[in-house]
Amino acid sequence: MHQLRSSRKLSPSFFFSGFVRTIVCAALVTLTACGGGGGGGGGFSLPFLPGAPAPTTPTTPEAPAGATYTVGGTVSGLFGSGLVLQNNAGDDLAISSNGSFTFAQPLAKGESYAVTIKAQSEILTRVCNVSDATGTVADAAITNVKVDCAVPAARFAYVANLADSMISAFKFDATSGSLTPLAVPLVATAKPFSVAVDLRGRFAYVASPHFGTVTQYSIEPATGALSPASVPTIAVEGPYGVDIHPTGRFAYIASAAKNIITAYAVNGATGELTPTGAAPVPTGNTPLRVAVHPTGRFAYSANLRSNDVSAYNIDWTTGALSPMDVPTVPAGQAPYFLTIDPTGRFAYVANESSNDVSMYTIDPNTGVLSPLAATVATGPSPSTVTVDPKGRFAYVTTQADDQISAYAINDVTGALSPVADGTAATSSGPFSATLDPSGRFAFVITNNSSDLYSYDVDANKGTLTLKKQPYAQVGTGAVTMTFSP
Incomplete structure (x- = not known):
């Protein structure tokens, strides 16, 4: 009809x-x-009275004279406070959380807008960039400006070779994932276990547990070359690493020999570490490293011989550590290191003797760790857990079967589940794995080979594909690898 x-x-x-x-x-x-x-x-x-009128096209009503429109958008990946945006070199807007934002000063139709970053967040592990930042106001509010905060791209890489007392230094190609030795490819240092780099890529710290020292270096910005600092070493009994606060103002060193963690202040000009004056805090038996939460509010240490994890609050002003209300939680047998996912919601510990990974949720307000009901089984002798930069996959190296295995991370619970076809072969004795900041490339450090195996990471599945030879060459007894921006 x-x-x-x-x-x-x-x-x-x-x-x-x-x-x-x-x-x-x-x-x-x-x-x-x-x-x-x-x-x-x-x-x-x-x-x-004319005949039937011709069809007409509806028109949009003209904006009333003097109408103005706001400029805004969304922020993602931000940690901490201190981020300040500007529009047209003014109208400052402080941002302290992810989500939508709107500048206070509206603009009239025909006026231009240009959103820029006046100040970055205090959390230096993330660098924020603006896209869709400029344009001209039409007849509606601007809502599509994007501020994305992410780990800055890597330019250099350093490998600690424990057996031959050398640091291997490379230039990193973030497009291809290739490593090229620097002009001075090896730096002599006493039995290094790890290299830590400050968050602006200016200073490096080499931990030597056998000699009880931390050696300090300056990094040449253009070439990545290491040169000894004016105060070359500090004495620490049994240091396995230097772990830097996300603001770059403090550093923490665990003493595996004395079962304590000491807080240090970082000189912003020279990189020199000096004790803050706060009393060292006790740990469990044999802490190897300190894991600092992405927000800079909490810290944790896995204790190798007491099979537990110690948890601390961090004083934002002084950097001092104090035990949490729940100061320890159980782990498996011989837990090496604790790893926190990039979102700060979950934590993982590889337990070498029980051949599994302990999993925890992190309370966002208190930092308290809550163990998941079950662990996830691994291959024999797992040593490290590495989480990709987007927090979707985790990788576990197992030394006794020369493999690295991929696990998917449940976004709600943090539980790990094996990825289909997620196991890849490595060289002999894989101790640790490192992903570049983009998450596109993975590198496996092995104790018994000078070949540095590298892999392409499938962004959707998390699987690893071994790159073709030739492999980058490192020294003898390599144990850890670190990227520098």
Whole structure:
């Protein structure tokens, strides 16, 4: 019925014929005659009543004079406070959380906008960049400006070779994932276990547990070359690493020999480490490293010989550590290191003797660790857990079977589950794995080979594909690898 009605052409002769014509004639009493009759043609005509009007296109109402519109967008990946945005070099807007933002000063139609970053967040592990930042206001608010905060791209890489007392230094190609030895490819240092780099890529710290020292270096910005600092070493009993606070203001060193963690202040100009003056905090038996939460509010240490994890609050002003209300939680047997996922919600510990990974959720307000009900089984002798930069996959190296295995991370619970076809072969004795900041490339450090195996990471599945030879060459007894921005 609708189709029949809509398809009939309603012409002027329809409106002005028969009964309808009579009604119109009666209404127009000022006319002297209507004339005509029936359904034929005739003399009825109304010069001021045209035929059926032509279809018209609706138009958008004009904005009222003086109308203004806001400029805004969204922020993602941000940790901490201190980020300040500007529009047109003014209208400062402080941002302290992810989500939408709107500048206070509206703009009129035809005015330009240009959103820039005036100050980065205090958390230096993330660098924020703006996209869709410029344009001209039309007849609506601007809502599509994007501020994305992410780990900065790597330019250099350093490998600690424990057996031959050398640091291997490379230039890193973030596009291809290739490593090229620097002009000075090896730096002599005493039995290094790890290299830590400050968050701006200016200083490096080499931990040597066998000699009880931390050696400090400056990094040449253009070449990545290491040179000894003015105060080359500090004494620490049994240091396996230097772990830097996300603001870059403090560093923490665990003493595996004395079962304590000491807080240090970082000199922003020289990189020199000096004790803050706060009393060292006790740990469990044999802490190897300190894991600092991405927000900089909490810290944790896995304790190798007491099979537990110690948890601490961090004083934002002084950097001092204090035990949490729940100071320890259990781990498996011989836990090496604790790894925190990039979102700061989950933590993982590889347990070498029980061949599994302990999993924890992290309370966002208190930092307290809550163990998941079960562990996840691994291959024999797992040593490290590495989480990809987007927090979707985790990788576990197992030394006794020369493999690295991929696990998917449940976004709600943090639980790990094996990835299909997620196991890849490595060289002999894989101790640790490192992913570059983009998450596209993975590198496995092995104790018993000078070949540095590298892999392409499948962004959707998390699987690893071994790159073709030739492999980058490192020293003897390599144990850890670190990237520098």
